Amino acid sequence: MELQFHPATGRGTVRTLSLGPAGERVLTGLVGAVALATLSLWMTAPIAARRWLREMETPRLTREARVFRNDRDRVARLAASLRERALDRGDLLNRIAFLYDLSPATWPRSLEPERGVLAATDVEAVAAGLQAYSRGLEKARTLLEERERADPDLPRRVPAILPIAGGVSEPAAFFGLRTSPWTGAQEFFPGVELAAPEGAAVLAAGAGVVVFTGSVRVSRGGRLWQLGNMVVISHGASGVTLYGHLAKIEVRRGERLARRQKLGTAGKTGWALAPGLHYEFWRPGREGLRPTDPLFAVLDERRQIGLVSLERMIATSAPGPTETMP
DSSP: OEEEEOOSSTTSOOEEEEOOHHHHHHHHHHHHHHHHHHHHHHHHHHHHHHHHHHHHHHHHHHHHHHHHHHHHHHHHHHHHHHHHHHHHHHHHHHHHHHHTTOOTTTSOGGGOGGGOTTOOOSHHHHHHHHHHHHHHHHHHHHHHHHHHHHOTTHHHHSOOSOSBGGGOOEEEEOSEEEEOTTTOSEEEEOSEEEEOOTTOEEEOSSSEEEEEEEOOOGGGOSSGGGGOSEEEEEOGGGOEEEEESEEEEOOOTTOEEOTTOEEEEEBOOSSOSSSEEEEEEEEEETTEEEEEOGGGGOOSSOOSSOOOOHHHHHHOOOOSOOOOOO
């Protein structure tokens, strides 16, 4: 084999290299080694680059994913908090509307729990629901303010608090059907029994005039005689509240009371299994005064009954004929 090496310019001398069989084998091996090395570099360099990029990107991507996940969780918690706060405001306004005797026909439909405006819990649905619910809250606030301007005494008069002082009470019997602990028969219970220590202060739930103190004679019939020592307060156009099982009565008939003014103490007079207070709220309606669930009207300690629409609260009352107040 003969190899010629030509100079870069035409003026140089051409050099010649002659190889025998052994030289040919050596040259062939060198060419193959160079070709293999070139191929190996072409294949391994991209793999090494990808590994380097992966090692460089993975920590950053992991950090970004963690930040995104934390942000998503934070947004979800914020959405859940806003949802709960909005529902709480809606429940409060629904109850005030019940006390103010507003018509469901004019009340914002978005505040009705049955409509489920804020029933969903995913972030996008909560965001959309909050817009509609906020408009309902604003309209409700406007309606309540108009009602107060028309009757400035209304906020003071309505029976809006739990009538046991100091948070020492717990509902022991609720408005509605129950089995009588005395007779074992089914009966409709027209109020709420609040278990409380004997002697606990009983307060007027709203401003009004005392229209009855004492106990009702058995000969009068009905069920009021079972309540032992009672006080009845008239709240004018906002209805009447009744306080039974009292150990002590500390007001007299005709006396004007302010909300939270003490009227007596919890006891177990009449048909009472344990010390406490029997509490009823009689609300004006088409058929005169009728007992309704008094927990609907409690604004300071809302509990036990969940979210209820204005329409349902207005429609809830004791069935059948009811006896008159003493």
